[in-house]
């Protein structure tokens with residue numbers, strides 16, 4: 054069997070329970086198969102390499118069956134590649150926020166430089182029959198850089214964020230170069246059918262790609278596959294967490310504390326794509342329109358700190374604090390605060406308890422590649438008395454979770470109506486919806502995601518000819 058080599062911006066020890074979606078999914082898979090995981094260490098070295106990326110040393114660490122290999126970034130590379138092009142340009146544009154993109158022209162050179170360094174450091178570690186799986190928007194050009202160094206292995210790429218429509222993608226400086234980079238992979242995986250369609254439209258329109266059928270394309274003088282592979286969660290792992298002492302203890306405590314109230318829960322990274330101010334405005338709308346919700350409903354909003362060195366993130370933090378303060382100030386009573394907002398990460402072991410104690414899960418991003426919180430909320434519910442998921446139609450998860458109450462998060466009145474409906478939904482309807490949602494989470498779980506992506510990649514033929522796409 055071929056060895057699997059995973060490459061992602063960050064690397065996590067698969068034996069430890071990680072907090073992020075990608076880390077959780079990959080850790081689980083690599084723990085079972087063994088292999089190599091390559092990426093940035095998370096460390097920024099101030100001046101050790103004099104700002105020159107090429108001299109970074111590799112750190113190797115054996116974590117059970119998985120070999121972790123990481124490298125540090127210089128300050129200059131980190132700022133251009135990570136803060137600049139990845140999180141200052143690609144993240145906002147991929148989430149349809151052109152207004153927040155910082156089109157500073159020097160970023161692209163740093164992004165390319167780091168991808169070249171990744172390729173240079175990784176190539177000597179590769180074996181001829183390795184299968185390489187590259188993840189996410191930080192590393193789009195890595196495949197073409199590996200090809201340029203003569204790597205002939207099968208290389209697949211999965212994009213965890215949305216791929217915007219062609220005209221919006223074309224706003225990215227270097228979009229044509231990026232798309233050529235994407236097309237140097239043997240398989241490009243997207244989160245949703247909508248993203249897949251955007252990819253196909255772009256390569257047809259801008260690069261005159263030829264549709265060979267069965268997900269195959271001829272473009273830039275080579276053949277590749279593309280498809281939607283919606284990521285899921287590890288349902289068994291999550292059920293086991295729910296059975297654990299920490300989740301149960303939290304569940305019982307919440308049930309006791311809120312025995313006379315209904316709980317609404319939101320769990321997110323603090324990110325402008327997650328629609329947190331819009332969600333709070335919808336909740337305020339609910340309190341305004343339905344006085345019966347006063348004292349009877351409490352929103353618990355957890356927002357974990359994220360990318361705090363990017364300005365747009367500090368702005369959203371202030372907006373959120375101000376909205377929570379004004380809602381509590383205007384509607385709160387001595388014995389009831391409508392919003393309990395916490396700017397922190399909840400330990401993963403406790404999450405199922407929080408979800409299960411809540412009658413309504415609010416997952417209302419303005420745009421999201423998938424959103425695993427939606428799936429975790431469904432899986433954590435008591436099937437005999439399940440809570441209701443209110444889900445943005447702009448989350449990739451909406452393609453699989455159509456039985457949720459789907460909302461347009463920009464429309465705070467409509468979202469408030471959906472929340473009201475959720476709070477009042479009869480048990481029978483809650484059970485019917487939950488059964489369908491749970492079946493989807495089980496069908497498209499993380500194992501399906503890994504297996505279907507890697508099976509499809511294994512079907513693809515590694516390109517034999519030179520490197521015409523560069």
Ligand code: ADQ
Pocket residue numbers: 072073074075077213214284320321322355356357397398399400401404421422423424425426429
């Ligand atoms: P994120 O935007 O980070 O990831 P999301 O899917 O919402 O992703 O959550 C990922 C994980 O983080 C979940 O397991 C969740 O429980 C955990 N998490 C989030 N906030 C937390 C908090 N405050 N405390 C504790 N845990 C928290 C990107 C894309 C998503 C895509 C994932 C996976 O943006 O669209 O679903 O990758 O592909």
